[in-house]
Amino acid sequence: MSLLAEVRLVAAKDLRIEARSRVLLAQVLPFGAIVVLLFAFALDPDRGVLARVAPGLFWIAVLLAALLAIGRAFALEQAHGARDGLRLAGLDPASVFLGKAAAIVVQLLVLEVVLGLGVVVLYGVDLRGGAVLAVAAVAATLGLASTGTLYGVLAAGLRARETLLPLLLLPVLAPVMLGATRAFEDALDGATADAWPWVALLVVFALLYTGVGMLAFGPLWEDA
């Protein structure tokens, strides 16, 4: 089987499980929405702060929801010896990595669209620079998913995984948070020329950690 076929197989498996269990749709997505709502309580909607800081709030909400999605992606390998089954399936570890990351990307993109609409409506944001927003979101999501899959498998077998995953992942994602927020801010301000360098940073980050993930996933997956 080619790498691509294997990747599609793993991604389709994870997405099929999500389609049947609806954990992301029924739990993670509402969690992100309530975070968006809570920011309005914290920052007083009448003072116009929300619209100004909307990009940052949006990405924090996405980041928090992504932690849950990543935890979920490996929790579902826990039941019924699924992990051993997948390990014994004779797939290239790199394609398992890419497949799981791809499934996370798809789920996070759905989440981002819904939360994005919520932010636009609730915070009163004027949508501008759609192309930059879309490219930046995809690049940031690729970075999130690649590092998330890498740390997800690392933490998967550990007893303290729920608390360890955020501690490991959030500092590494600091550049993604910074780049995605700045790119969104610049795009919404109509300064698309300023946004592209940040998008480039996000792309570099995503490529780098996808490469690292393809190499490092194998040994970590064996130990998990």
Add this chain to the structure above:
Amino acid sequence: MNTTAAAADARTRLLPKGLGRTVDALTLVAIGALVVFGLVIAPPDAVQGDAQRIMYLHVPAAWAMYLAFFVTTLASVLWLVPRTRSMVWDRVAGSSAEIGLILTGLTLVLGSLWGRPIWGVWWAWDARLVTTAVLFFLYLGLLALRAIPADPNVRARRSAITALIVFIDVPIVHFSVNWWRTLHQEATVFNPELNPQIEGTMALTLWIGVLAFTLLYLALLDRRYRLATLEEGLAERELDAAIEARVTAGAGGAA
């Protein structure tokens, strides 16, 4: 595993005993010299006054921090390369990361103590400060991971890979934070902390500081390494004792 690797694994001291003692003694001498030079001999700064003396600790601590994290990275690579794989490198990587984290904390605290009288604030969103703070949390995560008990080989592999993931992130964090703070902020009052035209006694004091912290790092690394081997030995002994207790209990029941 071949015999030389097994012998290396059993290595209980990083530095030979005599060399370790020498490093300890030199460290004490260098710290003594730093105290005398930093507090007495070096003149107070023309602009910053006595607060500038904090630099004699702050800058060397930052240097030793980078050294420590570099050694962690190097040791992690050496563990991952099959030809050089040995538990020695795992212990060195873990010990060095721990010392590096303390040095990072020290750098941040000392910088903050200096910033209060000079900048008027404990903290500023300066690029270097933010990068150092992220660095602190990156390595805090690595140590949290190391603290989780597991089969020694699994733990070593996991830690070595994480150390590399973290290390790759450092330049990206540095670059992005720099970019962020320079794009959105005019040339700040927080210009170079260290006057580049520093000379004479002040430069000498700073170099003594760098030497003292480098030696201190080595001395601490040697001790932490020894502690790591002792911890491993303790775990083994406890296991042996537990097995023996079981065997004795079993024999007693049969009789």
